[in-house]
Amino acid sequence: MSRLNDANLAVAKETIARYPRVKSALIPVLHLAQEQDGYVSTEAMAHIAELMGLTPAEVYGTASFYEMFKFEPVGRYCINVCTNISCQLVGGWELLEHAEEALGIKAGSTTPDQMFTLEDVECIAACTEAPALQVNYRYRNKVTPAQFDAMITALRAGELVDEFPPHGTLSRIRQGLPENWADTGRTAQAEVDAR
Amino acid sequence: MTDTPAYHVPGMVPTGPKLITGRFDQVDGFTYEGYVNTGGYTALRRALTEMTPAQVHDEVRTSEMQGRGGAGFPAGTKWGFLPAGVFPRYLVINGDESEPGTYKDRLLMERDPHQLIEGVLIAAYAIGAAQAFLYVRGEMALAQERLVLALKDAYANNLVGRNILGTDFSVDITLTWGAGAYIVGEETALIESLEGERGMPRLKPPYFPAAKGLYMQPTIVNNVETLANVPWIINHGGQEFHDIGAPTSTGMRIFAVSGHVNSPGVFEVPNGVTTFRMLFEAPEYCGGIRNGSSVKAFIPGGASAMWFFPEHLDMALDKPTVDQAGSMLGSGAIVVMDETTDMVAACWRIVRFFSRESCGKCTPCREGTTWLERILKRILDGHGRPEDLDTLLEVCESISPGIAWPPRQTTICPLGPSAVSPIASAVRKFRHEFEHYVQFGRPIEGVHQHAIHGSVAHV
Numbered sequence: 074m075s076r077l078n079d080a081n082l083a084v085a086k087e088t089i090a091r092y093p094r095v096k097s098a099l100i101p102v103l104h105l106a107q108e109q110d111g112y113v114s115t116e117a118m119a120h121i122a123e124l125m126g127l128t129p130a131e132v133y134g135t136a137s138f139y140e141m142f143k144f145e146p147v148g149r150y151c152i153n154v155c156t157n158i159s160c161q162l163v164g165g166w167e168l169l170e171h172a173e174e175a176l177g178i179k180a181g182s183t184t185p186d187q188m189f190t191l192e193d194v195e196c197i198a199a200c201t202e203a204p205a206l207q208v209n210y211r212y213r214n215k216v217t218p219a220q221f222d223a224m225i226t227a228l229r230a231g232e233l234v235d236e237f238p239p240h241g242t243l244s245r246i247r248q249g250l251p252e253n254w255a256d257t258g259r260t261a262q263a264e265v266d267a268r
Numbered sequence: 269m270t271d272t273p274a275y276h277v278p279g280m281v282p283t284g285p286k287l288i289t290g291r292f293d294q295v296d297g298f299t300y301e302g303y304v305n306t307g308g309y310t311a312l313r314r315a316l317t318e319m320t321p322a323q324v325h326d327e328v329r330t331s332e333m334q335g336r337g338g339a340g341f342p343a344g345t346k347w348g349f350l351p352a353g354v355f356p357r358y359l360v361i362n363g364d365e366s367e368p369g370t371y372k373d374r375l376l377m378e379r380d381p382h383q384l385i386e387g388v389l390i391a392a393y394a395i396g397a398a399q400a401f402l403y404v405r406g407e408m409a410l411a412q413e414r415l416v417l418a419l420k421d422a423y424a425n426n427l428v429g430r431n432i433l434g435t436d437f438s439v440d441i442t443l444t445w446g447a448g449a450y451i452v453g454e455e456t457a458l459i460e461s462l463e464g465e466r467g468m469p470r471l472k473p474p475y476f477p478a479a480k481g482l483y484m485q486p487t488i489v490n491n492v493e494t495l496a497n498v499p500w501i502i503n504h505g506g507q508e509f510h511d512i513g514a515p516t517s518t519g520m521r522i523f524a525v526s527g528h529v530n531s532p533g534v535f536e537v538p539n540g541v542t543t544f545r546m547l548f549e550a551p552e553y554c555g556g557i558r559n560g561s562s563v564k565a566f567i568p569g570g571a572s573a574m575w576f577f578p579e580h581l582d583m584a585l586d587k588p589t590v591d592q593a594g595s596m597l598g599s600g601a602i603v604v605m606d607e608t609t610d611m612v613a614a615c616w617r618i619v620r621f622f623s624r625e626s627c628g629k630c631t632p633c634r635e636g637t638t639w640l641e642r643i644l645k646r647i648l649d650g651h652g653r654p655e656d657l658d659t660l661l662e663v664c665e666s667i668s669p670g671i672a673w674p675p676r677q678t679t680i681c682p683l684g685p686s687a688v689s690p691i692a693s694a695v696r697k698f699r700h701e702f703e704h705y706v707q708f709g710r711p712i713e714g715v716h717q718h719a720i721h722g723s724v725a726h727v
Contacts, residue, residue, distance in 0.1 A: 091440075097462055100406075100444070100446065134466065138466035141406050153407075156617070158571060158603055159527055159532075161718060169719075195450065195624060196621070198370060200371045201525065203526060210406075210408070244416050245413060248442075249420075251420070251428075255430040258399025258442075262356055
């Protein structure tokens with residue numbers, strides 16, 4: 074959709090300053106692009122390449138390895154149902170099947186109104202709370218079909234926005250560069266790199 | 269801790285002290301105030317003002333704490349691999365918890381982030397790190413939020429950054445995160461990811477990042493749970509830690525017990541406890557198998573581990589004992605399967621995981637896991653062929669010659685051989701279930717049929 078806006082550009086620069094080498098900030102900055110647009114756009118990747126002294130291919134080369142990055146628009150809410158072993162044993166597949174019927178789509182696709190994307194995902198580290206799912210990377214544990222339906226109804230009604238921020242948003246708090254940042258890593262690494 | 273000898277008797281003492289999960293039930297355990305009010309940051313103060321880095325290292329060495337990430341390598345020994353006089357050095361914290369069945373690091377980050385930060389700072393001091401990188405799994409949004417908040421408070425209180433607590437020790441902690449890739453849990457893949465690359469494991473040698481790691485500088489990669497134990501070790505001494513648990517696997521250990529138990533849960537138990545205790549003891553633990561059923565098989569250490577069976581329930585869970593029995597404690601993930609479990613489906617699901625998560629660098633793993641998954645899926649779909657079982661084992665042989673434990677590798681990292689574990693376990697022990705599928709196109713009587721669907725083509 075677009076390049077990083079001014080506010081996100083400032084965050085990106087601050088992020089880069091936290092690493093001894095620029096490219097280390099690539100994944101966090103890609104997340105920033107995804108937070109801005111809901112997915113990682115081609116324009117954003119070109120902008121990031123510019124910012125970090127990389128080629129767009131290098132940026133995409135890294136980004137395409139990681140499952141969380143989406144390169145085309147997804148639903149406002151990404152629902153990731155875990156079907157790995159601990160969830161499978163106690164109804165993960167049955168929950169996924171229910172979700173497909175309730176949303177009218179197959180796992181791996183998005184509802185026509187762009188509200189929901191449904192995915193069949195690998196272990197999300199909630200094994201004792203199975204069957205578990207994530208909505209925009211926030212957990213719901215031991216989910217029954219009735220609870221799933223209630224959640225969908227609430228989301229369609231515009232509720233639960235505090236619990237589930239828009240897709241792409243991970244930490245809602247920015248790290249920033251603290252006043253007493255020591256910068257010893259970057260300084261020492263720059264010396265080594267100069268040799 | 270005068271009563272510690274009791275912990276050495278496997279299964280005799282169901283509960284022990286809470287070393288690192290004590291704040292899990294504390295409502296404000298994740299806040300700076302909640303942490304400081306319960307003794308937080310005293311170990312850091314002690315380390316920085318009363319101890320030399322070498323003394324801190326000695327305490328950790330004395331504790332003989334084994335790494336909690338999966339391989340179980342002693343942390344103190346690992347720190348000792350750093351080449352003398354080579355700087356800058358880095359500390360990388362592996363919070364990319366993704367091994368199926370594993371659920372502990374996320375809790376440690378969400379519910380007690382300051383404890384982890386304190387452990388990181390003490391470790392950074394001991395090894396002389398110029399900077400620490402806390403690599404958290406991308407999908408763990410709450411853990412990231414809690415750690416950002418905790419780091420902000422720690423910086424504001426002069427516990428991280430320049431001249432910590434007025435001493436001449438300075439170190440930064442950068443919170444960084446991934447974007448969905450199990451393989452990044454392998455330490456060299458994690459370093460690649462931290463350098464902004466595709467998360468593929470590096471060719472060995474060098475065998476240890478301690479020699480050449482991040483930016484090819486000496487680097488220590490430690491698991492979250494490992495470092496969370498460090499403040500306790502400094503507060504109480506390495507010897508006291510050593511006295512807890514089993515002599516060959518010291519300290520407490522967090523186990524997540526999931527699957528067909530009445531109350532699945534995450535428990536901090538002394539190393540050396542038996543699985544039986546954790547499964548059947550109530551109310552502290554799982555309170556038995558659901559519906560009065562019994563154990564058909566269980567995985568002792570995450571999806572990569574060889575499966576165990578009812579005869580292993582009384583075995584002490586310490587590293588050498590479990591290793592000798594042909595599996596591993598891994599990341600402390602116990603997955604319990606009762607008599608209604610479809611072993612072919614269970615086996616397929618774990619193999620599908622490894623097939624999906626193979627990074628593609630080594631041919632035996634990339635091709636092998638793909639074919640294993642496809643063959644298992646066609647058996648599951650009722651299209652199995654009589655020769656399929658032999659083909660499965662043949663492919664397993666190509667990935668891990670001998671199909672033994674510990675696995676031999678034809679690959680750079682252990683992901684490929686990990687896909688062999690469920691097949692070797694299930695085919696050997698439940699061969700008739702596979703044969704039944706091949707012959708009749710459906711599972712044996714009495715097992716649960718899953719609503720599995722999928723788009724994997726029959727081959």
